[in-house]
Amino acid sequence: MLRQVYFSSMIIKIIRFSQVFNTFGRRFCSGFTSCEDEKARDNKFIEMYMKYLDLNAEQAKKFLSGYTSLWGQNADYTEIEKTLKYLRTNKFSNYDVIEHPTCLFINPATYENRDMVFKECLFQNVKLSFYIRYVSIMNKNLAVLKAYQYVHPSSDVVNNLRKQLDIPVKLEKELADTLSLNEIRREIMNKYLKERLHMTDDEIVRARKIYTHMKHRNLRGMVETVNILIDELNFSKERITKNSYLLHARAENIKAILIEIPKIAEMDIKEVVHARPKILMQNCETLKSIIQHVRNFNIPDEAIIKCHEILTLSSDTVYSRLCELHKVKEFSVMFNNPRILRLIHYQTKAKTRLEYLKQLKMRCFSLNLLSGPTETFEKYAYIGGDKTKGKEIIEFFSNTFKIEQKIVREMLHLHPHWVQVPVLSINNTMYFFRYKGFSKEDMLQNFLLLLYPISKIQPKLDALFEWKSESDDNRKISDVEVKTLSNSKLLSLCLYFIESEYHFTGNAIFEINKFDNKNDPSMIPDLPKSLIEKKYRFGTKESQKVAHVNVE
Structure with a gap:
């Protein structure tokens, strides 16, 4: 028994030591330059918390002592600052933020959505802790929420939710207070999707399964988004159903995109998003930042039209990949190619393919070959004809x-x-x-x-x-x-x-x-797995068997 107690205490000490080491010890293992960089970053975070939470230096350090994720290496300064600004703008007290530090992990867009859901569900006296416990609260029965006085006992939540819709919906069954708010909202949302978009039960189930955050979407926001998609962008109901993620797009952000980025090159932004609907999920400021990065590298806007998929990447990713183009000599020579942005969008795949061709001692390649369909690349590598169609040369x-x-x-x-x-x-x-x-x-x-x-x-x-x-x-x-x-x-x-x-x-x-x-068939290396397995966001599709020269 004593031995067990001894070993348990030793394990606890080791865990505590490892936690302290992860927080502070890394500075002594990284050299003086790294230590200075980390100190500067830490001071930057401390100054931010002092500014927005009205703390002195000691109070800020104490606040951060137990939450390295709010100031450590993986902390995103920009995102945390956006959240602090939002909380201050919406007059949440500094005391509440200090009492609930995890509130800083929620981004402003999520706060806005949850705030709308609480209003639609007639919550009263909403506290900061409600936003943090949002998921558990929405899973509680409406009767329990009324008992806790989160919602007034006489409030007709179901009727108020139906008022958020712009079309009348007739519910097939009465939604009693014994149901959770998630269940009540799901029934009303499903009925709206059937009436407005003519979605079937299977399509709704599939959309909810793939896009799980859809269940948290506020109804008013969804209605506004659907109306913009249909009335302003001329999306068909079938197109919206097929791209159900659009139901989670923020109407305010779509309006901002249409106003602030009316055209790219000579192409109307409506045509651009119609060709690539996923762009509408991107923040308007991020889109403007991506376009500016491309211009700063003296790449014309016409290149964006030829590869509008680039607008679905993050701004930082686009910038880092543009810088990478100059480091890879085979890529830099294509810099003036009108389709150069395809190498940005497919850069990881292109670099892997380039290395594979080098193993085969093949020197001729095209931009389309490096970024195009897997089947085309497999055929080119297998046949071994070291030549291109010549488009890049021309x-x-x-x-x-x-x-x-x-x-x-x-x-x-x-x-x-x-x-x-x-x-x-x-x-x-x-x-x-x-x-x-x-x-x-x-x-x-x-x-x-x-x-x-x-x-x-x-x-x-x-x-x-x-x-x-x-x-x-x-x-x-x-x-x-x-x-x-x-x-x-x-x-x-x-x-x-x-x-x-x-x-x-x-x-x-x-x-x-x-x-x-010419390569000896027995010496041809296998294609890297990253080139033969096509990955999807919600699963992996089995690729076709790669053609090889098999030597018995």
């Missing part, structure tokens, strides 16, 4: 030299292997020529030379420069003195000398022998 030349894509395509078709050249190689060759002092006009006049790797160009070009610098007047090519040749003519000669070694077949563009690029 767009790259068109954007660089400011000439029409049709003209670029006609010029590229003069070379038999132009689709087998990586855009990154073309970009490197251009930088090489600029470093050597050649102008864009010189490069444009020798357009096809840009398809060749530097390893093939440099030896020939160095020899030509050496001949040109010689004082020997006898150094001639076709009776023309080399030293009199222009830069453009030098590049033309460079191309001639390169291809002469390959009998003018065009094979000189390959940096390595094309036969060396």
Whole structure:
């Protein structure tokens, strides 16, 4: 018995020590720079709580001592500040906040929704603790809530809930006080969805199962949202039913989006959200922030139209991925591509695919290949043809030299292997020529030379420069003195000398022998699981079996 007590006390001490270490010990394990950063962050949080809760430094530290989630590494300063502002604006006392610190984990939008639900259910003397205990309160019988005086005993809650709707609903059964508020609200909400959107019982059950927060939606807000979707955005009832998450969209936020972001490029915002309804679930300020991030990276708004899915990501995610584009050289070369934002939306998948292609020693890839359907990528990787459709190459030349894509395509078709050249190689060759002092006009006049790797160009070009610098007047090519040749003519000669070694077949563009690029079937690595398993928010869909070369 004594041994059990001893070990129990030791376990308790270890747990307490680990809690203290998690809070403070990390500072002594991270180095001085990390310690200074954490101290600055802690001071920032302390100052915020002093400001909004009227505390001095000691009181703020005492308030935070038991709640590291309100100021630690995982605490979101911006979100907590928004909640503090909301509580102060709505005149909740500082004493209540200090007594119930967990109230700071609830965001302002949730407070507003719960406040509306309490009003619709005729609650009286609503306290801050009600918002924290919202779920348990809504699960209580109405009779119990009336007994506790949360709701006045004579209040007709059912009738008041029906008044929130803009259409008359006839209930099939009487909703007695023995039912919980959740059950009462569910019956009225279901009846409204049947009458207004013609949803079936199965569709309602499915929507509630997938979008569990729907049961907490205030009725007035849902009605306003449905009316905006149908009357202003021209959503059909079937479309709303199919995208039931829209029932949880905030009407005020939708109105703000329509007013503050009327257009993206030349496309009406109504057309944009009609094509991608999920955008309506995004906060208006977040959408404006995403658009601004894109503009700050000198990407035109037209790129957003070509990939409006980017508007469903968080603002911080978009910014970090835009920065990441410059760090991955294969991505940075596509920066002026009109569909570049697809690499933002599908960046994780694109990076995984890029690494896999490198394992296969394949250098040619397109933006669509890295971000497109899994089946297309599997087929490309399995067949092993290291070439693209050439769209990225055409767009790259068109954007660089400011000439029409049709003209670029006609010029590229003069070379038999132009689709087998990586855009990154073309970009490197251009930088090489600029470093050597050649102008864009010189490069444009020798357009096809840009398809060749530097390893093939440099030896020939160095020899030509050496001949040109010689004082020997006898150094001639076709009776023309080399030293009199222009830069453009030098590049033309460079191309001639390169291809002469390959009998003018065009094979000189390959940096390595094309036969060396073939993989032994037994050495082909399996596709990463992240590429063959398509994940969904509410489950995993079994992907089709990946094609492999099986060697017995």
